[in-house]
Structures are given as structure tokens and as C-alpha cells.
Amino acid sequence: MHQAILSRAQRNKDIIDSVKLRLLRSSSASLPPQVMQDLEETFDAPVVEAYGMTEAAHQMACNPLPRGSQRPGSVGLAAGPKISIMDQEGGLLSAGDIGEVVIQGENVTSGYLNNEEANASAFSNGWFRTGDQGHIDKKGYLTLTGRLKEIINRGGEKISPREVDEVLLDHQSVAQVVTFAIPHKKLGEDVAAAIVLEDGAELDETGLRDYAATRLADFKVPKKVVILEEIPKGPTGKLQRIGLAEKLGLA
CATH class of the missing domain: 3.40.50.12780 (ANL, N-terminal domain)
Incomplete structure (x- = not known):
């Protein structure tokens, strides 16, 4: 919100x-x-x-x-x-x-x-x-x-979605972000992020992942970045991580 x-x-x-x-x-x-x-x-x-x-x-x-x-x-x-x-x-x-x-x-x-x-x-x-x-x-x-149930378990490595959120929000072109888990055949889960860009900003998935790699350990860098006009929200207006992979067709 x-x-x-x-x-x-x-x-x-x-x-x-x-x-x-x-x-x-x-x-x-x-x-x-x-x-x-x-x-x-x-x-x-x-x-x-x-x-x-x-x-x-x-x-x-x-x-x-x-x-x-x-x-x-x-x-x-x-x-x-x-x-x-x-x-x-x-x-x-x-x-x-x-x-x-x-x-x-x-x-x-x-x-x-x-x-x-x-x-x-x-x-x-x-x-x-x-x-x-x-x-x-x-x-x-x-x-x-x-939230404990939102922690991403990437092959045994526990990743806080909020930590990734804060890094991505520091990018001048990012207006909104929510980091969430997506399924992975070998690791169980991997990291994904949905973002909304600032008005007029230009940024692609590669550029954002490269930026994240300068601030995060390799295993915390989002494997998938989805750029949206609006991130789906729950009934109270909160950004919801659980179920977002399914809503975006990534699960």
C-alpha cells in the first residue's frame, strides 16, 4: 500500500x-x-x-x-x-x-x-x-x-524475501517489489521477484539481476524477475507472497 x-x-x-x-x-x-x-x-x-x-x-x-x-x-x-x-x-x-x-x-x-x-x-x-x-x-x-512460512528454502539455503525486497527497492527505477518462492525441480524452491517500475523508467530482468548480484549472495539473487504494471494484492491491500507464483503462472 x-x-x-x-x-x-x-x-x-x-x-x-x-x-x-x-x-x-x-x-x-x-x-x-x-x-x-x-x-x-x-x-x-x-x-x-x-x-x-x-x-x-x-x-x-x-x-x-x-x-x-x-x-x-x-x-x-x-x-x-x-x-x-x-x-x-x-x-x-x-x-x-x-x-x-x-x-x-x-x-x-x-x-x-x-x-x-x-x-x-x-x-x-x-x-x-x-x-x-x-x-x-x-x-x-x-x-x-x-514470515516463517514465507522464507524461501533454496536447496537448504534459507532466504528472507524481505532482505531481497529491500535491496531491489534501493534501485532508482523500482517503485514496488515483492519477492517470493517459485518451484524448482532440484532445489525445491528458488527466488523470484515481481516489480513495478517508476514512471518512465527503463529496466529489464538482466539489469535488475546484475544490480542484485552486487548486493546479495549469489543464491539470493532472483532467478526470475517479472516486470508488471501492478502487483496482485490481497483483500486488505497487502502484497502477498504466498500464492503469487501460481497467480503469475510460474508454478
Whole structure:
């Protein structure tokens, strides 16, 4: 949604200049640093990024308003429940270690009604498993690296689609991007990216892959790049990775 707003901002500059905003609020999906910077420059207002989910009565973390210390690429500090990072066996990890984001607190659901199977997988040692992957730094800032079910498994190499998104968005010709998995006969999955170009920009698949190769390890460079006028979105306007390969005829 934010990328779509930015892609239309220049043609509505008069409106943006005449209606000043105090701040912009972002939640639902993590915000790439480049998009956050572009939003702040376009609207001349700070972006307050939050992280939440229904099972926690919404807000779980938030980047503070200036003069607080904002961390682009991070969803901020715990704001409500306790937040930690857990490994697959249920052990809590140290600062900087990547694992599953887990939460605990009075505002966190005690379970799903009449669904013992979901409860068994959602709770571990008193913590609720969010299904999100991330890490927390020594100052408590949480950074999301992706949904666990969206992580691309390329022959055993685990690739965060968001990491690839952020690199491709840094290209001056790219307006929108979503990285996703496509089937591969030998590796199981490989990396693909759907992109929308800035108005008037010229860029082909080879050019984008060459650019990505300067910033990413070889196995993370998209094997397939699809250039579209518009990327298919879900009912809430979010870019959805799961099922995109099928929608684009790549599976």
C-alpha cells in the first residue's frame, strides 16, 4: 500500500503540499527502510511504524516518535506485551540471534476457542508464537526478517524475501517489489521477484539481476524477475507472497 501511495505521489503533489500531515502511521506489514525514507521525504512528516496482531489486541511494538530514537527497518520497542525470540525447540535466544518472535502478557490471547490443535502449536512454555521471524538488538529494538512460512528454502539455503525486497527497492527505477518462492525441480524452491517500475523508467530482468548480484549472495539473487504494471494484492491491500507464483503462472 505504501509503495502504491508513493508511486502516485508526484501526480498529486499539489494536494500533498496543501494538506500537511503531523505523522504517518504504518502497521500490518513491516516497512522497508527505503520506503520509510521516501514517505518521510514526500510528506515531510515522521513515519511511526508499529507491529501488532489480533491475538495481542493489536499493538505489540512501536518505533517512537522523534525525539525518540527511530530505527528504520525495525518495528521498534515492545509496547504492551513482553517480546522475545525463540528457537524451534522452545528455548529463548540472546540479543542478535534470529528466531521466531514470541509474546507474553495480559493482553495476549489465552487460546483459540475449540481448537486444541492450533493451541498446541501456537503456545510454547507460556509464550505465544507469532509465526514471524526476527531478532532483537541489545537496546530492545525488534527487526522482522519475514514470515516463517514465507522464507524461501533454496536447496537448504534459507532466504528472507524481505532482505531481497529491500535491496531491489534501493534501485532508482523500482517503485514496488515483492519477492517470493517459485518451484524448482532440484532445489525445491528458488527466488523470484515481481516489480513495478517508476514512471518512465527503463529496466529489464538482466539489469535488475546484475544490480542484485552486487548486493546479495549469489543464491539470493532472483532467478526470475517479472516486470508488471501492478502487483496482485490481497483483500486488505497487502502484497502477498504466498500464492503469487501460481497467480503469475510460474508454478
